[in-house]
Amino acid sequence: MSVRVQEADFDLNAELAALRAGDARIGAVVSFVGLVRDINDGAGVSEMTLEHYPGMTEKALEAIEAEARARWDIYGTLVIHRIGPLKPCDQIVLVAVTSAHRGEAFAACEFIMDYLKTRAPFWKRETTPEGARWVDARETDDSAAERWGLGYESSR
Amino acid sequence: MSVKVLYFAGLREALGRSGETVELPAGIDTVGALRDWLVGQGRDKLATAKNLRCAVNQDMAGPEAAVRDGDEIAFFPPVTGG
Numbered sequence: 001m002s003v004r005v006q007e008a009d010f011d012l013n014a015e016l017a018a019l020r021a022g023d024a025r026i027g028a029v030v031s032f033v034g035l036v037r038d039i040n041d042g043a044g045v046s047e048m049t050l051e052h053y054p055g056m057t058e059k060a061l062e063a064i065e066a067e068a069r070a071r072w073d074i075y076g077t078l079v080i081h082r083i084g085p086l087k088p089c090d091q092i093v094l095v096a097v098t099s100a101h102r103g104e105a106f107a108a109c110e111f112i113m114d115y116l117k118t119r120a121p122f123w124k125r126e127t128t129p130e131g132a133r134w135v136d137a138r139e140t141d142d143s144a145a146e147r148w149g150l151g152y153e154s155s156r
Numbered sequence: 157m158s159v160k161v162l163y164f165a166g167l168r169e170a171l172g173r174s175g176e177t178v179e180l181p182a183g184i185d186t187v188g189a190l191r192d193w194l195v196g197q198g199r200d201k202l203a204t205a206k207n208l209r210c211a212v213n214q215d216m217a218g219p220e221a222a223v224r225d226g227d228e229i230a231f232f233p234p235v236t237g238g
Contacts, residue, residue, distance in 0.1 A: 050237065052237070053211070053232070056230070060214075081238075092238070093238050113238060116238050117235070117237065117238040118235065120237050121232060123165035123235060134165055136236070137236050
């Protein structure tokens with residue numbers, strides 16, 4: 001289980017190869033890669049900057065991974081989240097999970113991603129033709145996390 | 157008691173500061189009370205910010221969460237990573 005927060009890009013093939021290297025128990029590797037799009041809420045996006053809360057970010061991601069490992073029979077997990085300035089088409093986030101069979105790996109990967117979206121302290125600021133703006137949280141992200149029933153506590 | 161308060165993202169920009177160490181009067185011992193007290197100290201945006209989230213010592217916490225001497229309390233907008 002591993003969590004990395006970094007400015008640098010990542011090499012998907014290299015990361016997946018390292019995650020499963022030498023482990024013949026693994027029958028399934030599921031990965032998700034999030035990318036920067038060039039449009040959001042009807043405006044063109046030329047650049048995005050990711051801010052985070054150092055310390056809490058790593059702690060939150062580790063807690064999310066631990067929860068996934070408690071729920072599903074999985075072997076390895078990897079979460080990489082980039083920070084700093086990013087451009088459209090850039091990779092933002094990688095979540096990868098290994099297990100004996102696909103079902104566990106698919107579910108755990110989706111769970112980690114859904115919880116990351118609502119619990120890991122990252123914030124996107126995007127540059128549009130009208131200027132820079134902070135991205136608003138989506139209600140669909142909250143409902144995606146809620147369906148896993150972890151009792152998401154907010155300060156609303 | 158004294159606590160470290162941190163602000164992030166749009167809230168940090170609106171307040172014009174990333175954090176502060178504050179000496180709290182007696183009775184300010186929850187996140188909700190701290191938020192109200194900070195509003196009284198001129199941090200108006202803490203009163204009007206929508207869906208504000210909070211963490212105590214880097215764990216998500218609600219308004220009823222206890223605040224103790226030396227704690228790190230962070231206020232921030234809903235997260236938008238991933």
